Amino acid sequence: MAQKKVLSDQKLVFSSDELQKLGFSYYQISKMVEQGKLFRLNKSYYENAGFAGDMNDFYYVQAFSPQGVVCLLSAAVYYGLTTFRPDSIDVAVQPKAKISTQPESQRLSLHYFSSKRLSIGVVTIIESKNTFKIYDIEKTVVDIVSNRNKVGIEETKEILTNYLARQDRNINKLYRYAEKLSCLKILKTYLEVLV
Numbered sequence: 001m002a003q004k005k006v007l008s009d010q011k012l013v014f015s016s017d018e019l020q021k022l023g024f025s026y027y028q029i030s031k032m033v034e035q036g037k038l039f040r041l042n043k044s045y046y047e048n049a050g051f052a053g054d055m056n057d058f059y060y061v062q063a064f065s066p067q068g069v070v071c072l073l074s075a076a077v078y079y080g081l082t083t084f085r086p087d088s089i090d091v092a093v094q095p096k097a098k099i100s101t102q103p104e105s106q107r108l109s110l111h112y113f114s115s116k117r118l119s120i121g122v123v124t125i126i127e128s129k130n131t132f133k134i135y136d137i138e139k140t141v142v143d144i145v146s147n148r149n150k151v152g153i154e155e156t157k158e159i160l161t162n163y164l165a166r167q168d169r170n171i172n173k174l175y176r177y178a179e180k181l182s183c184l185k186i187l188k189t190y191l192e193v194l195v
Helices: 016-021 026-034 057-064 070-076 116-120 137-144 153-164 169-180 186-195
Strands: 013-015 039-042 045-048 089-093 108-114 123-129 132-136
Touching: 013 016, 013 057, 016 026, 016 045, 026 039, 026 045, 045 057, 045 070, 057 089, 057 132, 070 089, 070 132, 070 137, 089 116, 132 137, 137 153, 137 169, 137 186, 153 186, 169 186
Parallel strands: 089 108
Antiparallel strands: 013 045, 039 045, 123 132
């Protein structure tokens, strides 16, 4: 008797490639969509209807922007640097990157970063069987300072104040990122006012 293939209830989003590696044919995938076990997000990604893990909207980012990195206010919220709650997920992408379909449940706000800015400070977070890319805390702070006019001066000040209050802050790393991304002068000005 053939062994029955089962989707993990701890993974929210599957790519069609992942489903095939698990042994599901295109026919079986279509059947699971018909039965309501999977919801089609777009041509290549599916949401697991039987997901029983802790929900995080960042898990959807890979489905709509596989190279996208959670950034700016969304990353600041993740690190507990701000009380502000954005109404969309901030995602850094390459210039000219496009998203064919926006998720129904969560809007993505695209920010076009240069290749250099896009590649610095990326970390992959793994929660149970789910992953997403986000900038580390120092890169997040530098990006906030660089985009202070877009983010808001009050939010920028709050984020910097909360970052400075952290025990695990790394000012040397913060300065290195700021220097690489040409915003060391403005960062130092902010820090002098706050310290």
